[in-house]
Amino acid sequence: MPDQAEKSLYQKHIPIVTRSVKGQFRTFKTAVMLLAYSVYFLLPWMPWARVSAASQAILFDLTTRRFFIFNLIVYPQDIFWLAMLLFIAAALLFFVTGLVGRAWCGYFCFQTLWSDMFIQIEHLIQGERPARLRLKNQNWNLEKILKIGASHALMILVSMWTAITFACYFSYAPTFVYHFFNGTGVAGGYFAVLVLTLLTYMAGGVAREQICLYACPYARFQSVMYEADTLAVTYDAKRGEGMKGRTIPIQGLKTQDERTLAGHGDCIDCGFCVQVCPTGIDIRNGLQYQCISCGLCIDACDNIMDSVGYPRGLIRYDSERNMASEVPEPPRVIWKRFKVIGYAVALLLMTGLLFYNIGTRSDTEVSVQQVRQPLYVMLSNGSLRNRYLIHIVNKTESDQIYTIDVDGISPRSLDMRFFKAVSIKAGKGLSVNASVNLSAEDASKVREFNFLITQASTQKVIKVETNFNSPREHD
Amino acid sequence: MSQDNKKVTVETTGHVWDDDLQELNNPLPRWWIWGFYITFGFALVYWLFYPAWPIGNTYTKGIPGLNNVTYVATKVDGTQETKTTHWNMRSKLMVEMNDLQAEQKPYVDKVASKSFEDVAKDPELMQFVNSAGKTLFATNCVPCHQAGGQGKVKFAPNLTDDYWQYGGTYENIQTTIVGGRHGVMPAFKTILNDAELTQVSNYVLSLSGEPHNADAAKLGDAIFHGDKAGCYACHGVDAKGNIAIGSANLTDKVWLWPDVLGAKTPEAKLNEVKTLIYGGMDKGVMPVWETRLKPEQIKLLTVYVHDSLGGGK
Numbered sequence: 001m002p003d004q005a006e007k008s009l010y011q012k013h014i015p016i017v018t019r020s021v022k023g024q025f026r027t028f029k030t031a032v033m034l035l036a037y038s039v040y041f042l043l044p045w046m047p048w049a050r051v052s053a054a055s056q057a058i059l060f061d062l063t064t065r066r067f068f069i070f071n072l073i074v075y076p077q078d079i080f081w082l083a084m085l086l087f088i089a090a091a092l093l094f095f096v097t098g099l100v101g102r103a104w105c106g107y108f109c110f111q112t113l114w115s116d117m118f119i120q121i122e123h124l125i126q127g128e129r130p131a132r133l134r135l136k137n138q139n140w141n142l143e144k145i146l147k148i149g150a151s152h153a154l155m156i157l158v159s160m161w162t163a164i165t166f167a168c169y170f171s172y173a174p175t176f177v178y179h180f181f182n183g184t185g186v187a188g189g190y191f192a193v194l195v196l197t198l199l200t201y202m203a204g205g206v207a208r209e210q211i212c213l214y215a216c217p218y219a220r221f222q223s224v225m226y227e228a229d230t231l232a233v234t235y236d237a238k239r240g241e242g243m244k245g246r247t248i249p250i251q252g253l254k255t256q257d258e259r260t261l262a263g264h265g266d267c268i269d270c271g272f273c274v275q276v277c278p279t280g281i282d283i284r285n286g287l288q289y290q291c292i293s294c295g296l297c298i299d300a301c302d303n304i305m306d307s308v309g310y311p312r313g314l315i316r317y318d319s320e321r322n323m324a325s326e327v328p329e330p331p332r333v334i335w336k337r338f339k340v341i342g343y344a345v346a347l348l349l350m351t352g353l354l355f356y357n358i359g360t361r362s363d364t365e366v367s368v369q370q371v372r373q374p375l376y377v378m379l380s381n382g383s384l385r386n387r388y389l390i391h392i393v394n395k396t397e398s399d400q401i402y403t404i405d406v407d408g409i410s411p412r413s414l415d416m417r418f419f420k421a422v423s424i425k426a427g428k429g430l431s432v433n434a435s436v437n438l439s440a441e442d443a444s445k446v447r448e449f450n451f452l453i454t455q456a457s458t459q460k461v462i463k464v465e466t467n468f469n470s471p472r473e474h475d
Numbered sequence: 476m477s478q479d480n481k482k483v484t485v486e487t488t489g490h491v492w493d494d495d496l497q498e499l500n501n502p503l504p505r506w507w508i509w510g511f512y513i514t515f516g517f518a519l520v521y522w523l524f525y526p527a528w529p530i531g532n533t534y535t536k537g538i539p540g541l542n543n544v545t546y547v548a549t550k551v552d553g554t555q556e557t558k559t560t561h562w563n564m565r566s567k568l569m570v571e572m573n574d575l576q577a578e579q580k581p582y583v584d585k586v587a588s589k590s591f592e593d594v595a596k597d598p599e600l601m602q603f604v605n606s607a608g609k610t611l612f613a614t615n616c617v618p619c620h621q622a623g624g625q626g627k628v629k630f631a632p633n634l635t636d637d638y639w640q641y642g643g644t645y646e647n648i649q650t651t652i653v654g655g656r657h658g659v660m661p662a663f664k665t666i667l668n669d670a671e672l673t674q675v676s677n678y679v680l681s682l683s684g685e686p687h688n689a690d691a692a693k694l695g696d697a698i699f700h701g702d703k704a705g706c707y708a709c710h711g712v713d714a715k716g717n718i719a720i721g722s723a724n725l726t727d728k729v730w731l732w733p734d735v736l737g738a739k740t741p742e743a744k745l746n747e748v749k750t751l752i753y754g755g756m757d758k759g760v761m762p763v764w765e766t767r768l769k770p771e772q773i774k775l776l777t778v779y780v781h782d783s784l785g786g787g788k
Binding site: 371372373374377378379380381382385387389415417418419422423430431432433435 | 595596598599601602605621622623625633635636637638724727728729736782783785786
């Protein structure tokens with residue numbers, strides 16, 4: 001009996017060396033990777049005509065605190081769009097996971113994409129799984145140093161370009177890259193690239209599936225979104241094991257009929273599904289939290305089934321309920337479920353709200369702050385003065401002139417000094433002082449009035465309600 | 476993985492109570508121990524760079540010259556001095572202040588080089604005046620003129636209204652800040668008797684439409700313009716005051732020394748004015764700022780008072 005106290009709680013990493021495989025899921029994964037990499041690596045280089053910032057389609061300009069996304073300019077005060085976006089992302093994740101399991105993990109997650117890329121680099125330089133295993137177990141010699149060194153060097157290069165691309169989203173890409181390699185870049189740029197290179201290399205090149213197993217919270221909580229009808233990568237144990245379990249196709253157990261007679265299932269125990277698994281699990285043990293549902297074991301098994309002439313689908317996307325039923329139907333997506341429809345409704349609502357909000361955004365932002373110390377000023381002729389600080393933000397791409405008027409009180413009572421009309425640079429804000437003087441008689445009647453801020457070029461008017469304070473009878 | 480039936484043998488401290496109650500000795504995790512040792516090393520390095528150990532009235536300052544901080548300090552007499560010391564919080568603060576001052580300098584220089592009107596016409600400079608002026612005002616002026624510049628009756632004038640005892644132009648305000656002011660009104664208790672004081676007080680109240688006794692005010696008018704009291708000498712024949720000597724305009728709604736607006740009844744208002752004339756006033760003191768603020772600070776404050784507080788003329 002092993003002593004529990006002596007047993008280490010630390011799980012030493014068992015390196016996973018995967019076999020490559022061909023099939024529909026592998027093709028899909030490759031297509032997603034190509035698309036995602038094209039978007040990620042090329043997007044910062046897309047030009048876009050701009051007046052007040054660098055001509056780049058996507059530019060997260062931290063110094064002027066503006067995010068340029070094509071023709072949309074996001075200001076810090078639009079932060080709630082981010083909250084909505086995060087909500088949409090969460091609802092989308094829930095929705096998809098409820099339908100087809102961890103599709104995000106298997107095909108779209110950047111951890112999966114970069115790990116996949118780095119495994120393919122190893123495959124390219126060191127060869128197929130047996131060659132890689134042999135290389136791993138042999139003593140260090142020139143061949144091992146060259147091959148391992150070259151694959152890690154290539155991984156670091158890819159990581160570095162990943163990091164540089166990331167930094168390019170925050171700076172004008174051509175100048176950033178030029179200054180970066182010229183040695184004249186800013187320290188923050190080098191630091192960001194260094195940190196991101198290391199993180200990418202560590203996560204994709206070294207830690208790999210351990211990120212999914214130990215670090216990633218989504219991996220753990222996505223299991224609560226699974227329902228009995230959720231499609232998951234599943235091994236058909238009934239068919240595979242038969243009465244007496246799986247066995248290798250020895251003489252007399254080669255055809256399906258022979259095996260059925262002998263009581264053995266269709267699984268020929270080739271272990272291919274385990275060899276291709278990027279998280280190193282055996283799918284035949286059932287659904288496990290390690291499974292990122294990438295479908296590579298399906299491809300592997302289908303290939304084997306084809307070669308031995310059995311029907312495909314021993315490992316397939318299927319639901320727990322269908323697997324448990326006496327007469328399984330062909331697997332299909334069952335979406336008429338309370339949770340799935342709920343997620344879809346939340347998703348649609350929030351997406352609609354976000355688009356509505358972005359669509360109806362204003363080019364000008366105005367806030368009027370009343371000077372409250374003192375609340376009002378008694379002037380020498382007995383009239384009353386209130387003062388205001390008007391803050392106008394020009395969110396357009398060009399310099400704009402704004403005129404300030406009042407509505408609800410006589411226009412003559414507004415005193416803007418020299419700032420009746422102010423010019424504000426593109427993307428900038430400006431605060432101007434305003435004072436409003438009302439005779440004691442008018443002041444007793446007016447409690448509220450409006451400031452009207454007119455953008456000269458479009459004649460668009462923004463109305464801001466405000467108060468006029470004066471001594472009241474009850475004071 | 477069930478541990479139910481497995482006997483767990485853990486090292487104990489050897490202490491046993493009540494026959495079988497033992498104290499287990501679970502060693503700390505290795506990562507924790509190493510983290511702990513690393514803090515020792517960190518502390519040793521820290522002592523070389525930063526002030527650490529108190530020794531009597533002094534303390535260790537780290538290896539001399541290893542972690543110095545250099546800053547520019549302005550001395551009381553206005554001269555600047557570059558200082559280098561061992562690392563400490565105050566010197567770090569000074570470095571930050573130096574940086575901020577350098578950042579402000581272009582704006583301060585612009586204010587200093589432009590005319591008052593040009594500063595007031597430049598929206599971006601006015602933004603600077605609003606914020607920098609607010610700080611200057613809060614540091615130097617608020618104790619008397621209050622947080623919003625609204626002043627306090629019987630103490631300091633309101634800077635947000637349109638009435639200026641010493642004039643409300645940029646130049647007037649600058650002169651006031653530079654040289655200070657001292658407003659005085661003589662006491663009339665030996666010159667006027669009680670009835671005369673009541674009469675002249677009624678006249679003063681009548682000038683700004685406050686409740687008063689018209690007959691008494693008529694008699695007060697004669698006293699005001701007569702040579703016995705000679706009120707007109709300072710307040711002017713039209714009672715509108717004189718900005719050259721800071722005598723108050725008695726015909727407007729603004730009251731500084733007698734709290735006429737605060738008094739609820741006509742008798743109280745009369746009493747306020749009468750008390751002031753009886754006893755005089757010698758509290759209208761504004762200190763000299765020339766010696767405490769730099770010219771560009773005074774200029775900035777002038778524009779702030781004139782335009783940001785909004786009462787300038």
